[in-house]
Amino acid sequence: MSEVTFLEAIAQGLRDEMRADPTVFMIGEDIGTYGGAFRLTAGFLDEFGPERVIDTPISESGFVGAAIGAAIAGMRPVVEFQFIDFIANAFDMIVNFAGTNHYRWGQKVPLVLRGPSGGRVSGSAFHSANPEAYFNRAPGLKIVYPATVEDAYGLIRSAVRDENPVLFFEHKYLYRRIKGTIDPQAALVQIGKARLAREGRDLSIVSYAAMLHVALEAAENLAAEGIEAEVLDLRTLRPLDEEAVLATARKTGKVIVLTEEPLTGSFAGEVAARVSEKAFWHLDAPVARVCCIDTPVPYSPPLEDFYLPNADKVVVRARELVRA
Amino acid sequence: MTRKLGPLHPEDVPAVESLAKSTLPRERQLELYRYLKLNRLVEDRLTNLYRQGKVVGGLYSSRGQEAISVGSAYALEPGDVVGPLIRNLGSMLVRGVSPREVFMQYMARGGSPTGGKDCNLHFGDLARGLVSPISMLGALIPVMAGIALASKLQRKGLIALTYIGDGGTSTGDFHEGMNLAAVLGLPLVVVAEHNGYAYSTPTSRQMKIKDLAQRAAAYGIPARIVDGNDVLAVYEASRALFSAARSGGGPQFLEVKTFRMKGHAEHDDAGYVPRELFEEWKKKDPIDRFERHLLGSSLAAREELDAIVALLQKELDAEVDFALASPMPPPERALEGVYHERVEGGVA
Numbered sequence: 001m002s003e004v005t006f007l008e009a010i011a012q013g014l015r016d017e018m019r020a021d022p023t024v025f026m027i028g029e030d031i032g033t034y035g036g037a038f039r040l041t042a043g044f045l046d047e048f049g050p051e052r053v054i055d056t057p058i059s060e061s062g063f064v065g066a067a068i069g070a071a072i073a074g075m076r077p078v079v080e081f082q083f084i085d086f087i088a089n090a091f092d093m094i095v096n097f098a099g100t101n102h103y104r105w106g107q108k109v110p111l112v113l114r115g116p117s118g119g120r121v122s123g124s125a126f127h128s129a130n131p132e133a134y135f136n137r138a139p140g141l142k143i144v145y146p147a148t149v150e151d152a153y154g155l156i157r158s159a160v161r162d163e164n165p166v167l168f169f170e171h172k173y174l175y176r177r178i179k180g181t182i183d184p185q186a187a188l189v190q191i192g193k194a195r196l197a198r199e200g201r202d203l204s205i206v207s208y209a210a211m212l213h214v215a216l217e218a219a220e221n222l223a224a225e226g227i228e229a230e231v232l233d234l235r236t237l238r239p240l241d242e243e244a245v246l247a248t249a250r251k252t253g254k255v256i257v258l259t260e261e262p263l264t265g266s267f268a269g270e271v272a273a274r275v276s277e278k279a280f281w282h283l284d285a286p287v288a289r290v291c292c293i294d295t296p297v298p299y300s301p302p303l304e305d306f307y308l309p310n311a312d313k314v315v316v317r318a319r320e321l322v323r324a
Numbered sequence: 325m326t327r328k329l330g331p332l333h334p335e336d337v338p339a340v341e342s343l344a345k346s347t348l349p350r351e352r353q354l355e356l357y358r359y360l361k362l363n364r365l366v367e368d369r370l371t372n373l374y375r376q377g378k379v380v381g382g383l384y385s386s387r388g389q390e391a392i393s394v395g396s397a398y399a400l401e402p403g404d405v406v407g408p409l410i411r412n413l414g415s416m417l418v419r420g421v422s423p424r425e426v427f428m429q430y431m432a433r434g435g436s437p438t439g440g441k442d443c444n445l446h447f448g449d450l451a452r453g454l455v456s457p458i459s460m461l462g463a464l465i466p467v468m469a470g471i472a473l474a475s476k477l478q479r480k481g482l483i484a485l486t487y488i489g490d491g492g493t494s495t496g497d498f499h500e501g502m503n504l505a506a507v508l509g510l511p512l513v514v515v516a517e518h519n520g521y522a523y524s525t526p527t528s529r530q531m532k533i534k535d536l537a538q539r540a541a542a543y544g545i546p547a548r549i550v551d552g553n554d555v556l557a558v559y560e561a562s563r564a565l566f567s568a569a570r571s572g573g574g575p576q577f578l579e580v581k582t583f584r585m586k587g588h589a590e591h592d593d594a595g596y597v598p599r600e601l602f603e604e605w606k607k608k609d610p611i612d613r614f615e616r617h618l619l620g621s622s623l624a625a626r627e628e629l630d631a632i633v634a635l636l637q638k639e640l641d642a643e644v645d646f647a648l649a650s651p652m653p654p655p656e657r658a659l660e661g662v663y664h665e666r667v668e669g670g671v672a
Contacts, residue, residue, distance in 0.1 A: 051476075065463060069467040069484075071470070072450070072470070073450075100458070103662050
């Protein structure tokens with residue numbers, strides 16, 4: 001057990017899996033000699049050699065396609081996107097090829113597609129994306145989005161071992177801001193299971209990734225007012241742990257879904273729809289979505305702060321729900 | 325004489341009657357003939373089934389291009405992997421796909437290779453070295469480069485073969501895949517079928533260059549151009565390129581000049597293609613040419629070839645009947661197989 005950052009936990013999880021399984025290899029831009037734009041793969045080239053840490057031309061669709069082919073042929077590729085925004089360039093390969101492959105002809109594609117996501121770093125429109133909603137409705141993919149060091153470590157290892165294409169999003173705001181301990185001997189964190197991050201009786205905040213920390217901050221502030229918020233960390237978005245979502249909704253009767261993405265067409269909308277559909281008679285107030293505004297991610301800090309949800313915005317909505 | 329009839333004039337292909345020199349023994353040449361005929365006869369049957377309303381969805385033909393699929397796939401070694409496109413039925417037949425599988429698949433039957441989940445030639449089977457395509461052209465270039473990458477990492481010594489049409493070479497995936505395969509030195513062979521039209525769009529609207537092989541040159545990939553209606557030329561060139569790829573020469577590119585003898589699919593009457601082109605290319609039909617070669621070189625007698633065809637027809641009668649009598653899939657099967665479920669404690 002040692003204390004590491006969120007970024008180090010992911011790197012360690014990948015290292016452990018590469019040591020354990022010779023079919024695991026990494027492919028992406030500048031991940032070898034340079035060690036990745038965020039230095040996540042620093043030292044990997046020395047340890048695993050150029051055949052398992054493969055630098056590519058700037059061709060997201062090309063190297064995702066190659067990873068799919070290698071996965072079909074028995075390897076376990078881990079693709080790094082330099083920024084997750086560039087996953088858009090590989091959309092066809094991921095949605096149409098990887099996502100449909102097993103359904104269409106029974107051939108599995110064990111593949112991890114990972115990269116730094118999320119805002120609050122003045123990355124502007126093309127270095128701040130949260131693309132989960134684009135992929136959530138694509139059958140055949142799994143989507144994992146951890147919020148803690150422990151989960152980042154446990155889930156990246158589960159992702160590598162999964163037999164399906166897994167999108168693994170790493171919120172870059174968390175990379176070096178949070179620390180925790182990882183235990184290589186502990187059981188892996190299962191994909192598809194949410195985690196109750198805080199117990200409460202008055203309302204539920206359902207969230208994940210960087211917004212999970214905003215939810216916890218809001219819950220602290222609400223507690224000072226005597227409002228006890230329950231916080232659910234989804235950890236995996238697809239397959240969604242619907243039971244956990246409905247359980248907290250039935251318990252408190254008031255639900256905020258808090259996510260870092262434009263409101264319209266958001267992943268939060270899917271969660272809200274399921275709560276409304278399946279826990280309606282337990283609700284005391286409408287399901288609330290606290291998301292970003294419907295704009296590209298703006299650059300200047302005051303604009304981006306306005307764009308993003310924060311604890312204050314959550315507290316305001318929570319008070320409305322509780323007093324409704 | 326230069327005539328501007330269309331994007332790809334028959335004169336682009338050397339108008340020689342004799343085929344390329346080949347050391348293939350008689351028995352194997354007869355086997356090639358059998359596959360060529362099988363390819364065409366299966367498609368003829370499918371056309372009939374389509375007109376009877378038995379085929380579900382579109383029907384795509386490789387008429388006039390059979391020598392490319394058959395000749396190239398015939399040069400593969402066991403263990404090699406091929407990613408065929410919609411006009412590469414011949415490659416699939418050579419790799420062991422049965423006419424029954426094809427009929428069942430085109431008629432969306434429950435017992436088809438995909439159980440009714442996907443259409444036409446969209447199926448694969450790794451045991452026979454077959455990867456299923458998706459409809460987006462160009463996508464198989466990077467994916468098959470990945471098959472080649474795995475072969476390299478696993479020291480398997482196998483090669484990956486895939487196909488592209490003239491239109492498909494306009495896609496980003498074609499270029500990304502070619503470039504990636506080149507810089508990583510992967511054992512990938514791309515056979516580019518220059519057949520004049522991408523749906524209704526002539527090659528002249530697809531590119532300003534004359535030969536698809538020029539695309540390969542841009543990536544430092546060795547390329548050859550052969551007559552795609554000469555099965556022996558395709559076979560011999562494929563064999564040479566496969567050998568180069570297998571022995572560490574990196575990706576290889578084979579452009580084959582040919583002509584699409586039907587519309588994009590069965591519903592398309594190809595009214596946009598000048599009739600003279602069809603008439604001229606009909607004279608260069610790859611199966612007729614090969615037949616004349618076999619007879620003219622005394623490799624086979626007429627009766628021998630007729631006997632091969634008669635046997636195939638008999639087999640196809642039975643396979644069509646079997647497929648027609650097969651049930652459609654149970655509706656709830658639509659729910660199955662989105663994910664690969666790992667069996668706990670077992671080897672997935």
